[in-house]
Amino acid sequence: MAEKGVAQVWRRFDSIYNLIGTHCSNCGTYYFPPRLVCPKCRRKGKLEEYKYKGLGKIHTFSIVRQAPENFKRQVPYVVAQVQLDEGPRLTAQIVNIDPEDVKIGMRVRVCFRKITEYGEGGIIVYGYKFEPTMIVTGHE
């Protein structure tokens, strides 16, 4: 990441901590990450904040074995596209599961974790990752 300042992350805390995206009340589309313009409606769009429930399923994933400096210590880790129940997809790590057991279609829910440490001062960034719901509920 471009890496120089804490403000780069701080200004996105609402989304990164609380999964707040946007919803266009003109066309009904949900967006995450939040958008400043609704691509479907453009100037007619009415975007308002929306807090996602944090439930979804894995659309696709990879097990990262070689990572840049900021993520080296977490290797191997699973990163995935999660399809949120409201519609949009986001990119996040999957935790609390053996990487070999991750599957497309698996139900997941959001959890709050340390994402990375970066920069000379070792600034720690917290934010969303996802974990399988079956770990919590005991079934799929």
Add this chain to the structure above:
Amino acid sequence: MSDRVAIVGVGMSKFGELWEKSLREITLEAGMYAIFDADVQGKEIDAISIGNMSAGRFTGQEHLGALAVDMGGLGNIPAYSVEAACASGGAAVRQAYMSIKSGEHDVMLVLGCEKMSDVSQSEAMDTISVASDMDWEGMFGATFPALYAFIARRHMMEYGTTDEQMGKVAVKNHYNAQFNPWAQFQRALPLKVVMNSGMLADPIRVLHSSPITDGAAGLVMCSEERAKEFTDNPVFVDASTQATASLALHDRKDICTMDSVVLSSRRALERANLSIEDIDVFELHDSFTISEIVLTEDVGLAKKGEGGKLVDEGITELKGEFPVNTSGGLKARGHPIGATGVAQIVELALQLRGDAEKRQVEGAEKAMAVNIGGTGATSIVHILGR
């Protein structure tokens, strides 16, 4: 306004990890070869366009337009530096095409360059990620190979594409590179070695990925009227098109299709008044072998999902019906990011001139290059003809 735009000179620096050479040296080298090949005098060149992704991060140097004019001793002519991630080279070609077509410039030097080996492997990896959506993909640990792994895993699940098919693309492109004196890896690569190479980001293996490369490529382009002054064997740009898709891969309905490639390649064929079967030789952006498979589908060489089968059938091999990446592609020629799109055009111009030596596709008359940026957020297509 110029009717057609011609390519009258091509040049390349060596591609590889060139410890002894700087960004400015390799860029100058490619430009000089292109100028010598065109037999054009410096005073006739009236502008430069140069493609580069991230010299600022890889070497600390920006303002490459002025640098190129100055190093080339070209005086006070204007220079346009363009960036479109991995499609920066194609963007430089298109910039020159539009400038000449509009009548604003007559004879242009087109350059593409990237010097990647001056930083550590991990810094290079970091910098390559700037082609994706850094805020919402890169920051959450999705490396560039991981994003292509997202595509590969879906492609495998939806269409049955295999590890072996992805491996065969690497084998094919390495085979071709043996006959390309500029290629980074001029040696064959057995399928077994590819299939036993370690995982970079499952299911993408180390040997499914293009390497870290230093290199530059150059072209001399001009209006059709001027072309005969320089050569009696010009190659023409029959079409130049560009399209965009979402920056982040997760915003695409179908991550196995690059809409930008579908749109730009269809439009290019329309403009050139050709169908895909009329194209004799292709350079398709194989930053990872899965991207070559996806691109063969998106340009219409195979139906969606059948790109892997195309490889199995040998259709895209050098002696196949539709040879793809005769240069060795990004995989084996090397992928100096900003140079790649220009190097693709160099290869196709050589093919159409009949100068591709041992990798020559006999009688090639029409050629297509697809240069993509990021995970297909930018697609730039050129069709060349005799």
